[in-house]
Amino acid sequence: MEQLEPILKPFSLYFSLNNGLSDTTPSLKRHLSKMKGMYADDQAYAAMTADGDPLLYEFYELGVPEQPGNLAFGTSIVYPGKVGSEYYMTKGHFHTILDTAEVYYCIGGKGYMLMENPEGDWTAEEFTPGKAVYVPGRYAHRSINIGNEPLITFYVFRSDAGHDYGSIETKGFRKIVVEQDGRPIIIDNPKWK
Amino acid sequence: MEQLEPILKPFSLYFSLNNGLSDTTPSLKRHLSKMKGMYADDQAYAAMTADGDPLLYEFYELGVPEQPGNLAFGTSIVYPGKVGSEYYMTKGHFHTILDTAEVYYCIGGKGYMLMENPEGDWTAEEFTPGKAVYVPGRYAHRSINIGNEPLITFYVFRSDAGHDYGSIETKGFRKIVVEQDGRPIIIDNPKWK
Numbered sequence: 001m002e003q004l005e006p007i008l009k010p011f012s013l014y015f016s017l018n019n020g021l022s023d024t025t026p027s028l029k030r031h032l033s034k035m036k037g038m039y040a041d042d043q044a045y046a047a048m049t050a051d052g053d054p055l056l057y058e059f060y061e062l063g064v065p066e067q068p069g070n071l072a073f074g075t076s077i078v079y080p081g082k083v084g085s086e087y088y089m090t091k092g093h094f095h096t097i098l099d100t101a102e103v104y105y106c107i108g109g110k111g112y113m114l115m116e117n118p119e120g121d122w123t124a125e126e127f128t129p130g131k132a133v134y135v136p137g138r139y140a141h142r143s144i145n146i147g148n149e150p151l152i153t154f155y156v157f158r159s160d161a162g163h164d165y166g167s168i169e170t171k172g173f174r175k176i177v178v179e180q181d182g183r184p185i186i187i188d189n190p191k192w193k
Numbered sequence: 194m195e196q197l198e199p200i201l202k203p204f205s206l207y208f209s210l211n212n213g214l215s216d217t218t219p220s221l222k223r224h225l226s227k228m229k230g231m232y233a234d235d236q237a238y239a240a241m242t243a244d245g246d247p248l249l250y251e252f253y254e255l256g257v258p259e260q261p262g263n264l265a266f267g268t269s270i271v272y273p274g275k276v277g278s279e280y281y282m283t284k285g286h287f288h289t290i291l292d293t294a295e296v297y298y299c300i301g302g303k304g305y306m307l308m309e310n311p312e313g314d315w316t317a318e319e320f321t322p323g324k325a326v327y328v329p330g331r332y333a334h335r336s337i338n339i340g341n342e343p344l345i346t347f348y349v350f351r352s353d354a355g356h357d358y359g360s361i362e363t364k365g366f367r368k369i370v371v372e373q374d375g376r377p378i379i380i381d382n383p384k385w386k
């Protein structure tokens with residue numbers, strides 16, 4: 001963004017508390033076709049991408065210069081839905097500078113922040129409006145919408161942290177969240193390598 | 194917090210979107226008597242502290258270990274009111290590691306984030322619900338409530354940034370925000386050194 005160069009000045013940006021969207025800045029949009037192989041049910045995935053390629057989530061990348069004293073921030077909106085029995089989710093990522101944290105504050109919807117570190121520790125923290133979730137350094141993290149409304153979170157991380165999506169695209173998370181008998185359960189990921 | 198030692202694990206904490214308060218963790222409370230000399234009107238200040246010492250604001254300090262990869266976060270709630278004609282505000286601070294940023298997301302109320310750097314650049318970004326304000330490194334910052342409801346913000350900063358309150362206590366900000374003819378105006382601080 002031009003106004004951030006060459007010296008970073010104070011600025012503000014609006015993100016609606018109702019739908020998470022900015023009124024001035026375009027979001028990045030992730031449709032289902034960008035997540036090939038990441039859902040457990042390949043048949044359901046193929047049928048859904050053939051039939052309209054739904055928008056799964058959107059988020060913001062504001063271009064704050066990547067320096068260790070700067071922070072990147074924005075909102076993430078994961079829409080409700082399922083691929084087969086598996087709830088809509090973000091790709092998920094490690095930070096390239098592995099030992100950098102991220103904070104998410106949930107302003108709407110219901111879901112999980114699924115996290116795991118290279119040592120195999122994993123956990124799922126619940127998102128409900130007002131819940132702040134701390135993702136420590138070393139933890140890959142993925143937002144999952146288990147409700148009927150958009151899952152909206154406001155996030156902040158060190159702007160130089162970087163995003164490593166490749167590790168998750170290759171290996172997957174150890175766990176997935178699926179609907180069973182009308183409620184979410186956390187089970188082993190059959191595709192996890 | 195015990196669960197953060199020795200290795201920082203994922204955790205979550207609730208802060209109400211309605212009043213900003215946690216249901217489990219006590220806040221830190223700042224009453225007027227802790228801000229001697231920081232408001233322009235010493236007579237109004239003396240009368241108000243003699244007559245009950247009102248609560249101006251509260252915020253959270255969660256004890257995340259101070260490391261450059263970690264983030265501190267919480268909410269700040271500045272209550273509505275004035276000392277003379279000057280609106281309730283936080284003490285304000287520089288970060289001890291001067292070149293570290295902070296992000297605030299307004300979830301309720303109306304106000305300003307007043308900012309200035311050692312070079313003399315200053316600005317006031319407006320807080321309304323949904324407004325995210327970026328405080329770059331080098332900028333002292335103070336939240337000011339210009340409305341009739343609590344001004345509630347969710348904030349995140351690098352956990353090792355540190356707080357330098359002393360510089361502001363000694364010098365003050367260059368500008369103050371006062372009510373004139375029923376609306377807020379930004380004027381020179383008569384006490385600024």
